[in-house]
Amino acid sequence: MAEGKRKKPLGVLLQDKGLITDGHIQLALQDQKVTKQRLGEVLERMGIVSQYDVATTIADQEGRPYVDVDTLKPEEDTLRLFNMNLCLANHFLPLSHDAKEVRLATATDDVEMLEKLISRNTGLKPIFSQGEKGKVANAVQYFYYFMDNPVEKLIEREIQLLSADTDGVRSMDNFVTNLFQLAVKNRASDLHVRPMDAAISIAFRVDGVVRAQFSLPLSFKRLVTTLKMRAGMDIAEQRLPQDGSFSEVILNNHYDFRVSSTVCPYGENLVMRLLPAKGDFMSMSQLGILDDDVERLNKIFNEPFGIVLLTGPTGSGKTTTLYAAVRALNLVEKHVLTVENPIEYRIPLIRQTQINIKAGYTFANAIRFFLRHDPDVILVGEIRDKETAETAISASETGHLVLSTLHTNTAFGAVPRLRSLGIPPFMLSDSLVGVVSQRLVRRICPSCKEEYRPSEAELQYLRDPSIKRLYRGQGCETCHGSGHLGRTLIYEIMQSNRELASMIGRDANVDEMVEAAQRTGFKDIFTTAVEKVKRGDTSVAEVIRVLGY
Numbered sequence: 001m002a003e004g005k006r007k008k009p010l011g012v013l014l015q016d017k018g019l020i021t022d023g024h025i026q027l028a029l030q031d032q033k034v035t036k037q038r039l040g041e042v043l044e045r046m047g048i049v050s051q052y053d054v055a056t057t058i059a060d061q062e063g064r065p066y067v068d069v070d071t072l073k074p075e076e077d078t079l080r081l082f083n084m085n086l087c088l089a090n091h092f093l094p095l096s097h098d099a100k101e102v103r104l105a106t107a108t109d110d111v112e113m114l115e116k117l118i119s120r121n122t123g124l125k126p127i128f129s130q131g132e133k134g135k136v137a138n139a140v141q142y143f144y145y146f147m148d149n150p151v152e153k154l155i156e157r158e159i160q161l162l163s164a165d166t167d168g169v170r171s172m173d174n175f176v177t178n179l180f181q182l183a184v185k186n187r188a189s190d191l192h193v194r195p196m197d198a199a200i201s202i203a204f205r206v207d208g209v210v211r212a213q214f215s216l217p218l219s220f221k222r223l224v225t226t227l228k229m230r231a232g233m234d235i236a237e238q239r240l241p242q243d244g245s246f247s248e249v250i251l252n253n254h255y256d257f258r259v260s261s262t263v264c265p266y267g268e269n270l271v272m273r274l275l276p277a278k279g280d281f282m283s284m285s286q287l288g289i290l291d292d293d294v295e296r297l298n299k300i301f302n303e304p305f306g307i308v309l310l311t312g313p314t315g316s317g318k319t320t321t322l323y324a325a326v327r328a329l330n331l332v333e334k335h336v337l338t339v340e341n342p343i344e345y346r347i348p349l350i351r352q353t354q355i356n357i358k359a360g361y362t363f364a365n366a367i368r369f370f371l372r373h374d375p376d377v378i379l380v381g382e383i384r385d386k387e388t389a390e391t392a393i394s395a396s397e398t399g400h401l402v403l404s405t406l407h408t409n410t411a412f413g414a415v416p417r418l419r420s421l422g423i424p425p426f427m428l429s430d431s432l433v434g435v436v437s438q439r440l441v442r443r444i445c446p447s448c449k450e451e452y453r454p455s456e457a458e459l460q461y462l463r464d465p466s467i468k469r470l471y472r473g474q475g476c477e478t479c480h481g482s483g484h485l486g487r488t489l490i491y492e493i494m495q496s497n498r499e500l501a502s503m504i505g506r507d508a509n510v511d512e513m514v515e516a517a518q519r520t521g522f523k524d525i526f527t528t529a530v531e532k533v534k535r536g537d538t539s540v541a542e543v544i545r546v547l548g549y
Helices: 010-016 022-035 039-045 051-062 084-090 112-122 133-148 151-164 173-185 218-230 291-301 318-327 363-370 386-396 414-420 425-431 456-462 498-505 510-518 525-535 540-547
Strands: 092-097 101-106 125-130 190-195 200-206 209-216 242-250 253-264 267-276 306-311 336-340 351-354 377-380 401-406 432-444 449-452 470-473 484-495
Touching (some): 022 039, 039 051, 051 133, 084 092, 084 112, 084 133, 092 112, 092 133, 101 133, 133 173, 173 190, 173 218, 173 253, 173 267, 190 218, 200 218, 209 218, 218 242, 218 253, 291 432, 306 318, 318 432, 336 363, 363 377, 363 386, 377 386, 386 401, 401 414, 414 425, 414 432, 414 510, 425 432, 425 498, 432 470, 432 540, 456 540, 498 510, 525 540
Parallel strands (some): 101 125, 306 432, 336 351, 336 377
Antiparallel strands (some): 190 267, 242 253, 253 267, 432 484, 449 470
16 A cells, blocks of 8 residues: 555545545634644544544555454453553554464554564564454453453352341442443343342343343342442332432443332332443444435435434434434534433534423423524434424424434334324424334344354245345354344334325325335335345344344
């Protein structure tokens, strides 16, 4: 690769790929005068580009492969060739090695000094792949910590010590800390404390599926009290459900915990949602939107006015998709205002607010305030009542683009849902730009992915007898035996047109609208899921789990 090309500034490379514009660079340069940060750091902090954008751009420029560090499991003897502080200071993660070479994931764009450092320390030739800065740093801390601190054994030891403590003198803090670390190690989104008749079950939700981890003796009921105290809940109240929250630093990363309790026959059941306080933004392609559909969605989200809705059940990634769409807008030229509950992703280029019921700041009230604040785009966290629906539709009819989420099972189900909230058909037909309905399915683990010949029942389910091979995960150490690692979207997109607008205006039934949309290329969520199965992104069993038979 030509030396001149290799030394192009990162801003120029990002601009060459169409990821930023002159306006973005000018804004970043203005910020840079104040913060003194590097241009790439400014662009990342503002949410103009993601760490993924930077990593893939460097990989293309340097001729190195990009790797998703979250899917890697380094060899322990390779990790021991280096120490954690050296890896953190130089932004690399050791992966594997042989007698001649050592393979590493790096987050730097300048590996010349790193090559010398690696060779001097190991006598091996370094082979680099490119990863995101945040993921590399997290993985280094994660793997080095758990290599020296086997958290499963630490939990077993704490259980023995606490079980022997019949007077209840020993604090549960060490056990709770280890429990949280185990949840992070397993990539859990939720932690469940479930009282049973003879034991207390601890379970994690990982990639949308609840997995039982271990059981505790009934003498551990004070665990619930300990967690309720941390969450600021009333420990004396054991008859009514409660909500609370707290923050925790785990392996140098901040997490927000949302805690909910409910009373069951065997005691109080606790569920804790783990939310990383800071995470990298994802593009629509990273989320699993297919290339043709990314183009369609960009057109929908770049309409000057109207309302665009994301639908699906709780936990289906609607807000994440909304933010991926917002980041694709030209945020330098558009004034974007949001009202959320709570703010999940922080982007300095948009004005974000959070509802405050006690102060009277609701979704509906926020939209009214926003109309006096010169908005181009209004993002409303959720439409769940008539007042919010009416104010959102009214805002979309006065020259603003309104983005929001709604709980329906299908894209076309958004129409009768809004009708049930009292929105007249003529208002819907004038304002509705498009609806995306989505679900999350687990990805097949790349470390243990295998090809197999589909069964007759699978071919019948997929409605395609021509399929010769499918894919599944065998289960390995990387995916903790599940055969799956991470999740991807399956979805359907309803894009309004004159015919559909007319049908909505005359209150046509959903079946009629679906038939009309199919004539112009509409693909339902099952069709997208089948395409993902054929590509090897997910499995038939996973689609059945999420969509049913």
